Amino acid sequence: MKNSDVQIEGIIFNIQRYTIHDGPGIRTEVFFKGCPLHCKWCSNPEGIKGEIEVGVYSNRCIGVEKCGCCLAVCPQAKTGVLIVEDHKVAKIEREKCSNCGKCAEACPANALITWGKRMFVHDVMKIILADREFYRKSGGGVTLSGGEVFLQWKFARKLLLECKKYYLNTCLESSLYCNSNLLEQLFPYVDLVITDIKHMDSSLHKEFTGIGNELILRNIKRTAELNMPLIIRIPVVPEHNNSVKNIRNTAEFIMTELHNRVKQVQLLPYRQLGTEKYKSLGMDYPMETFRQVERSVWEENIRTLVEVMKSYGVPAVAGTTSKLK
Numbered sequence: 369m370k371n372s373d374v375q376i377e378g379i380i381f382n383i384q385r386y387t388i389h390d391g392p393g394i395r396t397e398v399f400f401k402g403c404p405l406h407c408k409w410c411s412n413p414e415g416i417k418g419e420i421e422v423g424v425y426s427n428r429c430i431g432v433e434k435c436g437c438c439l440a441v442c443p444q445a446k447t448g449v450l451i452v453e454d455h456k457v458a459k460i461e462r463e464k465c466s467n468c469g470k471c472a473e474a475c476p477a478n479a480l481i482t483w484g485k486r487m488f489v490h491d492v493m494k495i496i497l498a499d500r501e502f503y504r505k506s507g508g509g510v511t512l513s514g515g516e517v518f519l520q521w522k523f524a525r526k527l528l529l530e531c532k533k534y535y536l537n538t539c540l541e542s543s544l545y546c547n548s549n550l551l552e553q554l555f556p557y558v559d560l561v562i563t564d565i566k567h568m569d570s571s572l573h574k575e576f577t578g579i580g581n582e583l584i585l586r587n588i589k590r591t592a593e594l595n596m597p598l599i600i601r602i603p604v605v606p607e608h609n610n611s612v613k614n615i616r617n618t619a620e621f622i623m624t625e626l627h628n629r630v631k632q633v634q635l636l637p638y639r640q641l642g643t644e645k646y647k648s649l650g651m652d653y654p655m656e657t658f659r660q661v662e663r664s665v666w667e668e669n670i671r672t673l674v675e676v677m678k679s680y681g682v683p684a685v686a687g688t689t690s691k692l693k
């Protein structure tokens with residue numbers, strides 16, 4: 369490995385081994401921190417901000433009188449950055465915090481958790497290569513996900529290049545909300561692209577994710593033109609994008625703009641996850657008051673929408689586990 373490779377650092381908020389949903393076989397999934405979208409239904413709020421953050425789980429704090437390690441090591445303690453309520457650390461005043469992570473390192477009770485870690489390519493590769501035998505036997509490999517991988521594309525490219533040196537299957541899960549020129553920086557080292565179409569109406573897309581859909585749709589089109597193996601996902605969120613009209617519009621886009629050059633279109637149910645993580649980061653969860661519909665209801669809804677897609681000839685399925693065409 370060249371010195372320049374070693375010097376590139378990424379900020380990663382999770383590395384999950386033995387995953388089976390994001391690409392074929394058994395995989396190691398690397399989650400990049402930082403995302404330009406703010407989807408109302410996001411269940412990984414720890415992946416949104418690009419910098420390292422500390423989450424507070426107050427119920428685990430053993431008390432500042434008994435412990436107080438965080439206050440002792442925090443370089444900003446005098447500013448009142450760590451807020452104590454009922455003798456426990458309750459929250460962090462984010463504007464005063466430098467995200468140094470010292471408090472979490474010192475906490476003996478896991479009441480303070482660091483989200484995000486600076487890693488070199490070779491640190492990540494060490495973890496990836498530990499499971500080579502599983503990838504070989506299962507036809508699996510490595511998936512880069514996020515957050516948004518393209519926000520750290522230089523690191524991603526080095527990592528993908530390194531994976532390819534070991535002949536590993538690689539999958540890129542991305543919103544594709546990025547400068548179109550960057551696609552070709554990563555695609556030569558990617559075996560499968562997974563991306564979402566969250567809504568075909570750009571103004572509703574903006575309302576639900578913070579940005580319009582034009583660039584994303586353009587990049588999806590470019591991905592298909594480049595003949596990249598492509599899976600499109602639709603997170604089906606009741607009262608947001610689960611109308612037959614939206615699914616028809618999506619199917620028409622896939623047929624006319626992509627010429628159905630997709631391996632699969634996966635319709636996924638929305639599940640209200642991540643509430644505790646939002647709280648720990650002092651963030652509001654926009655879907656907190658959403659009332660989860662019963663399983664039988666959402667299953668029926670997804671079945672109907674899959675059939676609508678199929679009526680256009682789109683290879684639509686429910687969930688992530690159907691065999692690829």
Ligand code: SF4
Pocket residue numbers: 422441442443444445449450460464465466467468469470471472
């Ligand atoms: S991350 Fe650093 S500055 Fe922020 S509260 Fe913890 S120790 Fe203090």
Ligand code: SF4
Pocket residue numbers: 428429430431432435436437438439456457471474475476477478479480
């Ligand atoms: S270090 Fe952890 S357990 Fe100790 S006072 Fe701080 S938050 Fe509580």
